[in-house]
Amino acid sequence: MTIPTTIAQTAKRGAFGRRIAFLEPSMALWLVLVAVLVFLIASPMVRLVISSFQEPETGRFTLANYLEAYGSVRHLRAVLNSLELGLGVALLAGLFGVPIAWAISRTDMPAKGFVRLMVFGAFITPPYLGAIGWILLAGPNAGWLNKLWMATTGAGHGIFNVYSMAGLILVVAVTSFPYVFIFVNSALDLVSSEMEDAANILGAGTLKTTLRVTLPVVVPAIVGGLIVSFLEAIALFGAPALIALPARFHVVSTQLWEFFESPVRVEEAAAFALPLLLITVLMFWLQRAILGRRGYAAVTGKGGERRMIRLGAWRWVMLGYALFVCALSVLLPMTVLLQAAFAKAWGRGLSLDNLTFANFHYLLFEQSQSQQAIVNTFLYSGATAFAALGLALAIAYVVNRRLLPFGGVLAFLCMAPFVIPGIVLAIGFYAAYAPPPLALYGSALILILAFTTRFLPIAYASSAAAMRSISPEMEEAVRILGGGRLLAIRKVLAPLIKKSLAGAWLLVFIPATRELSAAIFLVGPNTRVISVMLFDLSEEGNFEVLAALGAILLVITVAIAAIGFRVIGRDFMLRSGQ
Amino acid sequence: MSKLALRGLTKRFGDVAAVDAVDLAIEPGEFVSLLGPSGCGKTTTLRMIAGFIDPTAGTIEMDGQVLSSPARSLPPERRGMSMIFQSYAVWPNMTVAENVAFGLRLRRLPGEEVRRRVGEMLDVVQMRHLAERYPAELSGGQQQRVALARAIVIKPQVLLLDEPLSNLDANLREEMRFEIKRLHEEFRVTTVYVTHDQAEAMVTSDRIAVMNRGRIEQVDEPHALYTRPRTRFVAGFIGRTNFIDGTCNGAAIEFDGFAVPRGLIAGGAGLAGRVTFSVRPQSMRLARGEAAETAGRPQVAVTVVERAYLGEFWDYVVAPAAGALRLRVTAPPLEVYAVGDAAVLAIDPAQMAPIA
Numbered sequence: 001m002t003i004p005t006t007i008a009q010t011a012k013r014g015a016f017g018r019r020i021a022f023l024e025p026s027m028a029l030w031l032v033l034v035a036v037l038v039f040l041i042a043s044p045m046v047r048l049v050i051s052s053f054q055e056p057e058t059g060r061f062t063l064a065n066y067l068e069a070y071g072s073v074r075h076l077r078a079v080l081n082s083l084e085l086g087l088g089v090a091l092l093a094g095l096f097g098v099p100i101a102w103a104i105s106r107t108d109m110p111a112k113g114f115v116r117l118m119v120f121g122a123f124i125t126p127p128y129l130g131a132i133g134w135i136l137l138a139g140p141n142a143g144w145l146n147k148l149w150m151a152t153t154g155a156g157h158g159i160f161n162v163y164s165m166a167g168l169i170l171v172v173a174v175t176s177f178p179y180v181f182i183f184v185n186s187a188l189d190l191v192s193s194e195m196e197d198a199a200n201i202l203g204a205g206t207l208k209t210t211l212r213v214t215l216p217v218v219v220p221a222i223v224g225g226l227i228v229s230f231l232e233a234i235a236l237f238g239a240p241a242l243i244a245l246p247a248r249f250h251v252v253s254t255q256l257w258e259f260f261e262s263p264v265r266v267e268e269a270a271a272f273a274l275p276l277l278l279i280t281v282l283m284f285w286l287q288r289a290i291l292g293r294r295g296y297a298a299v300t301g302k303g304g305e306r307r308m309i310r311l312g313a314w315r316w317v318m319l320g321y322a323l324f325v326c327a328l329s330v331l332l333p334m335t336v337l338l339q340a341a342f343a344k345a346w347g348r349g350l351s352l353d354n355l356t357f358a359n360f361h362y363l364l365f366e367q368s369q370s371q372q373a374i375v376n377t378f379l380y381s382g383a384t385a386f387a388a389l390g391l392a393l394a395i396a397y398v399v400n401r402r403l404l405p406f407g408g409v410l411a412f413l414c415m416a417p418f419v420i421p422g423i424v425l426a427i428g429f430y431a432a433y434a435p436p437p438l439a440l441y442g443s444a445l446i447l448i449l450a451f452t453t454r455f456l457p458i459a460y461a462s463s464a465a466a467m468r469s470i471s472p473e474m475e476e477a478v479r480i481l482g483g484g485r486l487l488a489i490r491k492v493l494a495p496l497i498k499k500s501l502a503g504a505w506l507l508v509f510i511p512a513t514r515e516l517s518a519a520i521f522l523v524g525p526n527t528r529v530i531s532v533m534l535f536d537l538s539e540e541g542n543f544e545v546l547a548a549l550g551a552i553l554l555v556i557t558v559a560i561a562a563i564g565f566r567v568i569g570r571d572f573m574l575r576s577g578q
Numbered sequence: 579m580s581k582l583a584l585r586g587l588t589k590r591f592g593d594v595a596a597v598d599a600v601d602l603a604i605e606p607g608e609f610v611s612l613l614g615p616s617g618c619g620k621t622t623t624l625r626m627i628a629g630f631i632d633p634t635a636g637t638i639e640m641d642g643q644v645l646s647s648p649a650r651s652l653p654p655e656r657r658g659m660s661m662i663f664q665s666y667a668v669w670p671n672m673t674v675a676e677n678v679a680f681g682l683r684l685r686r687l688p689g690e691e692v693r694r695r696v697g698e699m700l701d702v703v704q705m706r707h708l709a710e711r712y713p714a715e716l717s718g719g720q721q722q723r724v725a726l727a728r729a730i731v732i733k734p735q736v737l738l739l740d741e742p743l744s745n746l747d748a749n750l751r752e753e754m755r756f757e758i759k760r761l762h763e764e765f766r767v768t769t770v771y772v773t774h775d776q777a778e779a780m781v782t783s784d785r786i787a788v789m790n791r792g793r794i795e796q797v798d799e800p801h802a803l804y805t806r807p808r809t810r811f812v813a814g815f816i817g818r819t820n821f822i823d824g825t826c827n828g829a830a831i832e833f834d835g836f837a838v839p840r841g842l843i844a845g846g847a848g849l850a851g852r853v854t855f856s857v858r859p860q861s862m863r864l865a866r867g868e869a870a871e872t873a874g875r876p877q878v879a880v881t882v883v884e885r886a887y888l889g890e891f892w893d894y895v896v897a898p899a900a901g902a903l904r905l906r907v908t909a910p911p912l913e914v915y916a917v918g919d920a921a922v923l924a925i926d927p928a929q930m931a932p933i934a
Contacts, residue, residue: 192663192665192667194663194664194665194667195667195669197628197630197654197661197667198661198663198667198669198725198728199654199669199680200630200653201628201629201655201657201659201660201661201738202655202660202680202681202684202728202729202732203655203656203657203658203681203684203685203732204680204684205653208684213669214673215667216671216672217669217670217671219671244654280809307630428679564903578751
């Protein structure tokens with residue numbers, strides 16, 4: 001009955017209508033999607049490159065911006081500092097992440113659950129909060145560790161100074177080692193223990209097997225984790241700004257920030273930002289080159305039960321090391337941060353008369369700026385998550401179901417922001433959309449758009465994975481019974497991928513709440529978010545209020561992550577951290 | 579002295595005995611298969627021999643030295659054995675040559691000798707031209723050859739194989755069976771081979787130990803295992819068979835619908851009471867009437883009740899005129915009977931195996 005009526009309706013619409021009946025409405029969608037992606041990704045990047053070759057006033061071609069940007073020793077020094085930071089962080093993150101990943105995946109180390117939880121904690125701690133924790137711990141003389149040192153040794157001054165390159169490397173490494181952990185741990189979980197058994201039976205002991213077989217097999221994961229840590233470190237703005245600036249040195253990101261102090265020199269910033277982009281692209285190329293033709297795909301061994309390596313007494317040593325890393329990354333910095341949040345003056349230590357809720361009261365009820373920042377943060381992040389996920393889903397659907405030619409182009413554009421450092425993206429957005437005709441600078445929209453672009457790869461990867469898990473036959477069954485494609489999506493597809501979508505939404509939402517490097521270049525007086533406000537407070541040196549604001553951000557993030565755990569299952573973030 | 583001896587070997591996981599008091603002695607240079615359905619304990623037994631699992635009770639001895647006992651076990655790396663795994667476990671980060679050289683280098687042999695022996699071994703498995711390839715660039719069968727070369731090149735005390743062919747496709751599997759047999763004939767390494775595929779075990783083994791529910795049901799040469807199964811499980815697991823119950827009565831054993839003189843059955847003199855026999859479909863002949871070649875054997879008048887043509891032979895189900903018995907019997911392609919045809923079934927008492 002349905003089909004004849006449909007045809008009858010079509011006939012009423014005339015010749016044009018009849019032609020439409022045979023077209024998929026999604027055809028028009030393709031053009032819309034391409035336009036949106038060009039607007040979000042291609043246009044800002046092209047604009048960035050063009051500006052770098054333009055005279056600020058006249059818009060004429062020039063190389064002056066490059067001469068200006070790279071013409072001073074100070075600026076070049078910043079590039080070298082960034083490389084030093086990136087390398088240091090990558091190495092230290094490897095030193096932290098690889099042994100813990102190995103211990104959890106391969107050995108009988110006790111308390112694995114707790115260590116995992118701590119690594120997850122480090123993963124969701126924004127690096128700038130870690131940096132603030134470490135300023136409280138290892139600030140010269142006043143820091144807790146220095147006080148402890150002076151109290152135990154009777155020395156006149158402390159030995160730790162967080163305001164140094166070494167301090168910065170440590171602070172960034174303790175928040176980025178989870179990347180290495182996630183990569184290596186999931187790779188190790190895939191390696192069949194028969195690979196190790198084969199080495200054992202030929203005469204190799206535990207140590208030799210681990211060094212000659214297990215770790216070499218997961219080299220791609222280790223390299224991948226190190227590269228991501230490296231790239232995160234050189235693109236990071238918050239922690240370097242909090243630590244490098246007082247220590248009187250620059251890295252690329254802080255130098256870029258300086259170009260934005262009045263007078264704003266966008267063209268120079270654009271010229272100076274391009275190396276970050278080039279390094280990123282180079283790194284991913286390098287990764288492929290290193291791995292070469294060794295097919296590591298063979299890692300997916302089949303069968304055989306997993307045999308945990310018995311470490312004997314060494315398992316306590318291993319646990320000690322894991323707890324040491326957890327202490328550096330989460331336990332110590334978060335403890336002092338909480339102490340400061342509830343203190344009248346953090347330096348006075350833990351005592352009843354130093355305890356106060358005034359910091360929270362001030363932030364939540366007295367100061368309208370902070371109230372607005374909190375509301376803005378969650379509003380923008382929510383909007384970002386919906387926008388990124390909506391766009392990603394539409395594209396994943398079109399690509400996965402092969403509805404249109406050139407789906408690959410859409411997928412490529414979606415993943416492209418993965419190699420664009422947030423700070424570079426922000427400068428591109430500024431160059432493209434701050435000036436007229438759009439004049440979006442200072443609006444909420446530009447923040448949401450920039451965030452959406454930044455997290456589009458996460459949303460796309462999750463959506464594509466969800467889409468792949470649903471057979472097209474599910475929808476075809478609806479359509480053969482007379483339901484349209486949209487009905488099939490609404491009634492069948494959507495309910496089936498609901499859970500994965502909720503996970504993907506959180507995966508975008510959580511990082512969006514803490515995003516600083518893109519925000520700092522694009523906020524206006526009324527669109528400040530928590531991360532930017534934290535940064536401003538740190539410039540004032542008001543650590544108690546700052547810690548309280550950080551605590552609010554953390555508590556809300558942890559609560560949301562906990563809901564995610566509940567609803568979607570444990571490890572949802574670590575799993576798709578890819 | 580046996581090369582390898584399992585004495586009362588037992589492994590419990592909680593309340594379940596995965597391996598239950600297994601006794602097995604393997605002679606030097608012998609090829610023994612552990613054959614059984616999945617979950618019968620064969621892989622657990624093998625992994626205990628390798629030292630990956632410690633026994634709950636019993637011992638494993640090699641050349642009279644105790645390797646494994648509940649009290650202490652030598653770790654796998656000190657047993658001088660080698661093993662081939664279901665997943666091949668060829669290390670993807672090393673080339674073919676590096677994979678094969680691994681065990682030799684661990685034994686600190688001089689570089690020149692390592693190169694020579696790796697080269698010779700690769701010749702044996704016909705892989706020399708691929709020596710510099712990485713495993714991802716090889717097919718499944720080639721990876722399996724690398725695993726074989728890697729295991730044999732160290733001249734192991736004992737070679738262990740854990741369902742090594744189960745991931746290969748059917749043609750390759752057949753080819754590799756003979757490859758494994760050839761390598762064994764060339765090197766005469768004492769070998770324990772785990773499989774659930776009876777054809778694999780029959781082709782390769784000197785003796786087969788059939789396992790069921792953690793126990794060894796029977797250890798025998800392939801021919802004896804097929805013709806003289808001792809338990810119902812063994813008779814049913816190796817090939818197809820008919821189980822028929824008989825009662826000893828004086829000089830005859832009486833079945834449902836016919837009887838067989840006791841003296842014609844191998845070991846028939848010692849039987850008493852009710853006995854079950856395994857009678858292979860191939861051991862009986864179907865004929866239109868009394869045939870010369872089956873003269874002297876018990877003949878039973880039957881009716882064909884089912885038939886299926888399988889190309890290489892006919893598969894008939896026949897019913898003796900008296901009684902409710904149904905027997906499966908095979909016949910060459912040209913001996914055609916229709917369902918409902920009357921025929922005479924000749925039974926060869928020498929091929930009737932009494933089972934426990």
